[in-house]
Amino acid sequence: MPVNKRAEPEAEKKAQLMAAARQLFVQDGYESTPMGRIAKAAGVTPNTIYWYFEDKDALLLAVLDELFQENMATFLTVARKPLAEQLLWLVQTLRGFSRLISTVHARVRESKPVDQWHSQFHSIVEQLFAMQLPQEMTQAAIAAEVRIAAFTVEGLVTHVLDDDAVRLTCQQLASRWARA
Amino acid sequence: MPVNKRAEPEAEKKAQLMAAARQLFVQDGYESTPMGRIAKAAGVTPNTIYWYFEDKDALLLAVLDELFQENMATFLTVARKPLAEQLLWLVQTLRGFSRLISTVHARVRESKPVDQWHSQFHSIVEQLFAMQLPQEMTQAAIAAEVRIAAFTVEGLVTHVLDDDAVRLTCQQLASRWARA
DNA sequence: GGTGATCTTGACTGGCATTTAAGAGGCGCG
DNA sequence: CGCGCCTCTTAAATGCCAGTCAAGATCACC
Numbered sequence: 001m002p003v004n005k006r007a008e009p010e011a012e013k014k015a016q017l018m019a020a021a022r023q024l025f026v027q028d029g030y031e032s033t034p035m036g037r038i039a040k041a042a043g044v045t046p047n048t049i050y051w052y053f054e055d056k057d058a059l060l061l062a063v064l065d066e067l068f069q070e071n072m073a074t075f076l077t078v079a080r081k082p083l084a085e086q087l088l089w090l091v092q093t094l095r096g097f098s099r100l101i102s103t104v105h106a107r108v109r110e111s112k113p114v115d116q117w118h119s120q121f122h123s124i125v126e127q128l129f130a131m132q133l134p135q136e137m138t139q140a141a142i143a144a145e146v147r148i149a150a151f152t153v154e155g156l157v158t159h160v161l162d163d164d165a166v167r168l169t170c171q172q173l174a175s176r177w178a179r180a
Numbered sequence: 181m182p183v184n185k186r187a188e189p190e191a192e193k194k195a196q197l198m199a200a201a202r203q204l205f206v207q208d209g210y211e212s213t214p215m216g217r218i219a220k221a222a223g224v225t226p227n228t229i230y231w232y233f234e235d236k237d238a239l240l241l242a243v244l245d246e247l248f249q250e251n252m253a254t255f256l257t258v259a260r261k262p263l264a265e266q267l268l269w270l271v272q273t274l275r276g277f278s279r280l281i282s283t284v285h286a287r288v289r290e291s292k293p294v295d296q297w298h299s300q301f302h303s304i305v306e307q308l309f310a311m312q313l314p315q316e317m318t319q320a321a322i323a324a325e326v327r328i329a330a331f332t333v334e335g336l337v338t339h340v341l342d343d344d345a346v347r348l349t350c351q352q353l354a355s356r357w358a359r360a
Numbered sequence: 361g362g363t364g365a366t367c368t369t370g371a372c373t374g375g376c377a378t379t380t381a382a383g384a385g386g387c388g389c390g
Numbered sequence: 391c392g393c394g395c396c397t398c399t400t401a402a403a404t405g406c407c408a409g410t411c412a413a414g415a416t417c418a419c420c
Contacts, residue, residue: 013398029289034376045400046377052398056377099289105338106286109209109279122339144352147345148332155331158285159302165327172324176356193367214407225369226408232367236408 014052014062017042022063029099030060030107057111064104064117067097083132084174087153090125091166094157102158126150133177149173194232194242197222202243209279210240210287237291244284244297247277263312264354267333270305271346274337282338306330313357329353 020041024033035056039046053059071093078089094101107114126146133142152173156166200221204213215236219226233239251273258269274281287294306326313322332353336346 010397031286032290035378036376047379047401048399050378102286102289106211106282109282110212140348141352143345144349147335147341147349148328148353151332151335151339152328154335155327159331161327165323168320169324169327172321173328190366215409216407227370227410228368230409 010052017044017049017052018059018062018066021059022066025060025063025100025103026097030056030103057107057113060103060107061113061117064100067100068121082174083129083177084171086132087149087170087174088167091153091156091170094153095166098157101154105154105158122150145177190232197224197229197232198239198242198246201239202246205240205243205280205283206277210236210283237287237293240283240287241293241297244280247280248301262354263309263357264351266312267329267350267354268347271333271336271350274333275346278337281334285334285338302330325357 017038021033021038024038024041035046035049038059039049042049049059053062074093075089078086081089104114104118108118109115129149130142130146133145137145152169156169161169197218201213201218204218204221215226215229218239219229222229229239233242254273255269258266261269284294284298288298289295309329310322310326313325317325332349336349341349
């Protein structure tokens with residue numbers, strides 16, 4: 001039996017709420033945006049959000065998934081460029097969501113779903129990098145280098161740094177693999 | 181005019197509150213420990229804490245300062261060992277306070293005092309590392325390497341990893357400077 | 361033993377996520 | 391057509407928490 005033949009299907013309403021949440025999460029940070037503000041931005045009352053999302057955490061995860069999918073698509077554009085450039089692209093892209101990145105790291109401890117999302121995100125991104133490192137390296141060395149790269153990216157994203165510092169750090173990081 | 185000739189001088193009471201807060205912050209995390217619980221652990225009412233500390237933030241900073249001083253003293257023990265060992269020591273030490281590290285990074289955005297503390301901490305630690313890198317490197321390269329090291333340490337501290345992974349990553353990181 | 365500074369407390373405020381239960385509106389079936 | 395049911399929305403309430411306020415209690419010194 002088909003349900004939901006309303007003017008505005010569930011998926012659409014959900015997307016609206018996510019758009020409002022996303023904008024505020026990115027701009028003001030997850031912790032600093034009350035559900036009430038998201039609701040107002042979407043033109044509903046706070047409780048309505050709870051009909052579409054289990055809780056604030058679920059809303060966060062939905063936004064994270066959306067952002068991930070969008071940027072994964074964009075990544076294909078730079079996937080064949082040199083590693084240093086990919087690194088720089090990644091950092092600059094993530095910098096646009098630095099508050100969200102901080103939030104994820106903060107919430108990993110208290111929210112199992114966020115923890116899982118975070119683990120999966122790391123797995124995918126690290127896999128993507130690992131496969132581009134020189135074949136001569138041992139598995140252990142590759143794993144270590146990947147961690148160094150991942151953590152450096154995170155640091156560059158979450159700390160206040162000027163663009164030069166970011167660029168130089170990416171270059172320095174990549175220079176390691178060029179001559180190996 | 182001498183004040184505070186009470187049985188329990190201000191400094192002592194402050195230390196008690198800090199001890200209670202520290203234990204709970206490290207164990208449960210700053211965000212998950214209400215002032216009330218700290219108060220109960222110290223045998224007072226929540227409001228008493230506010231006589232000794234401006235707010236929860238100030239209490240956090242006091243604990244951070246204490247931790248920093250204590251561990252800075254211990255650092256002198258390993259200061260002359262090879263860089264890779266210093267790195268490993270640092271990571272293992274900080275891992276004991278990983279929740280606090282996450283909290284600092286999360287709060288940097290909303291609390292100027294925490295931001296300042298964090299900046300100063302980075303300055304000192306990075307300075308300590310920079311001076312041990314090979315003299316032949318350019319200033320820019322040193323700065324970049326230091327950032328890579330600092331961010332890698334942070335990543336190793338705040339992410340869930342087994343000891344082997346931590347050790348291998350430190351070695352790999354340090355191997356860069358050995359042959360330079 | 362009174363006076364003022366130092367400390368402690370209970371009661372309160374305001375913000376927030378989330379729950380509960382009561383509505384409003386459309387859909388299909390008799 | 392109308393009646394009940396599922397879908398959606400809401401107002402009102404709950405409970406937790408950081409922080410404020412104003413009234414005590416305790417002490418140090420005169």
